[in-house]
Amino acid sequence: MQLESFFPYRLAVAAEAFSRQLIEVYGRTYGLKREEWRLIFLLARAQRIDSLELGRRTTLDKVQVSRAAARLEEKGLITKTTPDNDRRLRVYGITAEGQALFNEILPQVEARASEILKSMSAEDRAALDQGLEALKRAVEGRRRSRGKG
Amino acid sequence: MQLESFFPYRLAVAAEAFSRQLIEVYGRTYGLKREEWRLIFLLARAQRIDSLELGRRTTLDKVQVSRAAARLEEKGLITKTTPDNDRRLRVYGITAEGQALFNEILPQVEARASEILKSMSAEDRAALDQGLEALKRAVEGRRRSRGKG
DNA sequence: CCATAATCATTGCAAATGCAATGATATATC
DNA sequence: GATATATCATTGCATTTGCAATGATTATGG
Numbered sequence: 009m010q011l012e013s014f015f016p017y018r019l020a021v022a023a024e025a026f027s028r029q030l031i032e033v034y035g036r037t038y039g040l041k042r043e044e045w046r047l048i049f050l051l052a053r054a055q056r057i058d059s060l061e062l063g064r065r066t067t068l069d070k071v072q073v074s075r076a077a078a079r080l081e082e083k084g085l086i087t088k089t090t091p092d093n094d095r096r097l098r099v100y101g102i103t104a105e106g107q108a109l110f111n112e113i114l115p116q117v118e119a120r121a122s123e124i125l126k127s128m129s130a131e132d133r134a135a136l137d138q139g140l141e142a143l144k145r146a147v148e149g150r151r152r153s154r155g156k157g
Numbered sequence: 158m159q160l161e162s163f164f165p166y167r168l169a170v171a172a173e174a175f176s177r178q179l180i181e182v183y184g185r186t187y188g189l190k191r192e193e194w195r196l197i198f199l200l201a202r203a204q205r206i207d208s209l210e211l212g213r214r215t216t217l218d219k220v221q222v223s224r225a226a227a228r229l230e231e232k233g234l235i236t237k238t239t240p241d242n243d244r245r246l247r248v249y250g251i252t253a254e255g256q257a258l259f260n261e262i263l264p265q266v267e268a269r270a271s272e273i274l275k276s277m278s279a280e281d282r283a284a285l286d287q288g289l290e291a292l293k294r295a296v297e298g299r300r301r302s303r304g305k306g
Numbered sequence: 307c308c309a310t311a312a313t314c315a316t317t318g319c320a321a322a323t324g325c326a327a328t329g330a331t332a333t334a335t336c
Numbered sequence: 337g338a339t340a341t342a343t344c345a346t347t348g349c350a351t352t353t354g355c356a357a358t359g360a361t362t363a364t365g366g
Contacts, residue, residue, distance in 0.1 A: 010202065011198045019289060020176050023173075027169050046160065065161065067170050095361055098314090124299050142281030147174040148174075150178060208345075223345060227346090245343065245345070246343095247344090
């Protein structure tokens with residue numbers, strides 16, 4: 009088995025390279041890190057999400073959420089409140105500033121992603137989409153039997 | 158655009174989840190981290206690689222290589238020498254112990270990967286393989302026009 | 307109700323990481 | 337052949353991360 013042809017390696021390398029392309033947009037230009045970007049992304053659409061829902065909607069664990077949220081609040085991009093019905097939780101919202109930043113960044117991130125995907129044939133794109141969806145299901149199945157995530 | 162359906166997000170999540178499954182094998186059981194595993198993987202096959210070739214054969218940068226190699230040498234799994242014809246470089250080799258460890262781990266890592274891939278249909282696997290190969294080429298193309306990697 | 311356990315988020319600390327600075331060696335220039 | 341420049345690897349330092357410990361709040365059992 010050659011490393012370069014080992015499937016998990018190819019997957020990891022391609023995903024990292026793709027990811028780096030996008031981080032270059034929202035990170036280098038706007039100083040957001042991946043977890044922050046994901047939070048903003050979710051909030052820009054939902055406007056308001058509590059910490060439980062957030063855990064379900066991302067792969068971020070609670071420490072990552074807590075820290076990313078603290079930084080985003082610091083920057084004035086999101087708000088964080090403690091709901092009265094259950095004061096262990098947090099409810100996150102997005103500020104006008106945060107929404108504006110998202111509106112500015114998203115098209116650029118999408119453009120960069122498209123730039124890459126558009127350079128693939130339609131057939132290859134479809135294959136990737138299908139394969140990725142199947143992989144997702146396969147890995148989820150594995151996670152159920154082996155715990156953690 | 159919904160985060161959960163955003164292609165780059167799906168790719169990153171699937172790749173991370175897959176990766177985690179393998180780290181559970183070589184990491185949790187054998188105390189290797191991803192960079193160390195990659196180095197061992199390369200060396201187990203090539204027996205002997207210099208630092209330049211190493212840079213070409215992985216996506217690890219020189220700091221990652223330097224540190225992973227230092228840890229592996231510390232553990233007695235690889236050797237590191239300075240070649241006389243160019244003393245700026247390093248030549249890495251694998252020890253008998255390192256090779257034995259690799260021989261023990263590889264089947265388990267492959268088994269875990271297969272476990273996941275085998276639960277996909279042959280068609281989905283083929284699609285994933287094709288899509289991934291195309292994506293690799295697409296991202297490489299982009300990297301050439303926008304610096305860095 | 308009171309005590310205990312459960313469920314969250316946050317914090318502390320050690321390990322890891324990224325990036326710029328340094329050190330070592332080799333190549334190019336004069 | 338001495339000096340400047342380039343190419344490596346390593347190290348130092350500030351930041352980030354992961355994991356266990358803590359703190360806050362709520363649910364449960366007597």
